Amino acid sequence: xxxxxxxxxxxxxEVVALFALPFNDLLHRAxxxxxxxxxxxxxxxxTLLSIKTGGCPEDCAYCPQxxxxxxxxxxxxxxxxxxxxxxxxxxxxxxxxxxxxxxxWRSPKDRDxxxxxxxxxxxxxxxxxxxxxxxxxxxxxxxxxxxxGLDYYNHNxxxxxxxxxEIIHTRQYQDRLDTLEHVREAGLKTCCGGxxxxxxxxxxRAGLLQTLANLPExxxxxxxxxxxxxxxxxxAGTGALDPxxxxxxxxxARILMPASMVRLSAGRQQMDDAVxxxxxxxxxxxxxxxxxLLTTGNPDVEHDRALLRRLDLHPLDVVEEAGxxxxxxxxxxxxxxxxxxxxxxxxxxxx
Ligand code: SAM
Ligand code: DTB
Ligand code: SF4
Numbered sequence: 001x002x003x004x005x006x007x008x009x010x011x012x013x014e015v016v017a018l019f020a021l022p023f024n025d026l027l028h029r030a031x032x033x034x035x036x037x038x039x040x041x042x043x044x045x046x047t048l049l050s051i052k053t054g055g056c057p058e059d060c061a062y063c064p065q066x067x068x069x070x071x072x073x074x075x076x077x078x079x080x081x082x083x084x085x086x087x088x089x090x091x092x093x094x095x096x097x098x099x100x101x102x103x104x105w106r107s108p109k110d111r112d113x114x115x116x117x118x119x120x121x122x123x124x125x126x127x128x129x130x131x132x133x134x135x136x137x138x139x140x141x142x143x144x145x146x147x148x149g150l151d152y153y154n155h156n157x158x159x160x161x162x163x164x165x166e167i168i169h170t171r172q173y174q175d176r177l178d179t180l181e182h183v184r185e186a187g188l189k190t191c192c193g194g195x196x197x198x199x200x201x202x203x204x205r206a207g208l209l210q211t212l213a214n215l216p217e218x219x220x221x222x223x224x225x226x227x228x229x230x231x232x233x234x235x236a237g238t239g240a241l242d243p244x245x246x247x248x249x250x251x252x253a254r255i256l257m258p259a260s261m262v263r264l265s266a267g268r269q270q271m272d273d274a275v276x277x278x279x280x281x282x283x284x285x286x287x288x289x290x291x292x293l294l295t296t297g298n299p300d301v302e303h304d305r306a307l308l309r310r311l312d313l314h315p316l317d318v319v320e321e322a323g324x325x326x327x328x329x330x331x332x333x334x335x336x337x338x339x340x341x342x343x344x345x346x347x348x349x350x351x
Pocket of ligand 2: 048064065100102133154156193194223224225228265266293294295296297
């Protein structure tokens with residue numbers, strides 16, 4: 001299996017040409033790249049928590065947390081360290097290896113960062129990988145988060161540069177690129193992707209992926225979200241994207257960024273199992289696991305376990321603890337050592 005060359009000089013025409021390949025040819029090519037760089041039967045499992053919800057001053061047209069849209073989301077202030085740690089422990093017990101914390105800020109204040117740094121340190125101490133998405137960061141804030149033990153910072157480009165102005169007016173594309181630069185310079189891993197199904201053209205979907213692939217480093221994690229339409233946001237009622245076009249987007253992301261984790265992100269609850277299976281074949285190898293994303297729904301964990309089992313997919317990098325053989329969460333519904341096991345799986349947890 002020949003590994004694909006890592007490139008940062010993709011032309012728009014080349015990316016559009018990939019989208020235009022016959023579906024089977026595109027999936028064949030994407031899967032070959034996937035197989036050369038990753039275990040094709042492993043899926044990285046992250047759990048997401050909104051640690052500060054709603055009341056955001058930005059106008060992102062897709063977002064239920066923007067204060068200016070009447071979406072029914074109740075604003076909540078930053079959660080306490082203990083409350084977040086309890087949720088992170090539960091996520092770990094359920095089999096997640098990464099814990100992603102989201103806050104509805106435009107750009108956090110330094111005192112917010114100090115509090116989040118404390119939270120990150122406590123979550124990291126549980127043995128989980130940590131990820132945060134808090135809005136725009138200065139270089140100093142990124143360095144503080146790195147020092148606290150943060151592994152990944154999520155900051156999405158969201159869409160192609162030329163479509164961005166139709167979706168967000170309260171900050172510029174360049175602001176996003178600047179934050180990504182601060183994140184990279186602090187030595188954090190980058191989680192950066194976008195949303196499809198917002199009414200963009202295929203050329204604009206290609207433009208998003210081209211921009212991601214031509215960053216100075218490929219983001220280590222690339223979330224591809226399908227728009228979750230929320231009543232009250234300007235994008236509610238946008239025409240649905242053909243599911244096969246979503247699969248194509250995953251496949252092109254895999255070809256352009258061969259070594260990155262490509263996350264089948266928001267929108268899975270609205271997606272057929274068969275479409276998700278095609279996404280895994282096309283190169284998706286990461287999901288959000290748990291009944292909620294930030295404010296909207298995600299598939300039931302039982303449903304996801306069954307789906308992964310039906311597709312013979314196993315969770316990647318469940319944290320190994322010394323002397324513990326981890327139970328298969330697909331069989332038992334929890335990682336080894338989880339409180340209150342009692343399912344006779346031999347993991348040693350107390351019932
Ligand atoms: N406020 C921070 C920011 O914007 O960077 C962090 C949280 S924000 C909710 C994180 C990402 O979630 C957004 O960049 C967007 O890509 C995604 N997102 C938000 N609402 C969504 C929706 N309705 N459907 C799909 N993705 C969504
Ligand atoms: C990402 O790209 N998608 C996640 C995560 N990064 C933070 C967020 C999806 C949010 C979907 C809408 C909601 O639940 O509020
Ligand atoms: Fe605010 Fe982030 Fe939502 Fe935009 S995506 S409105 S910045 S929470």
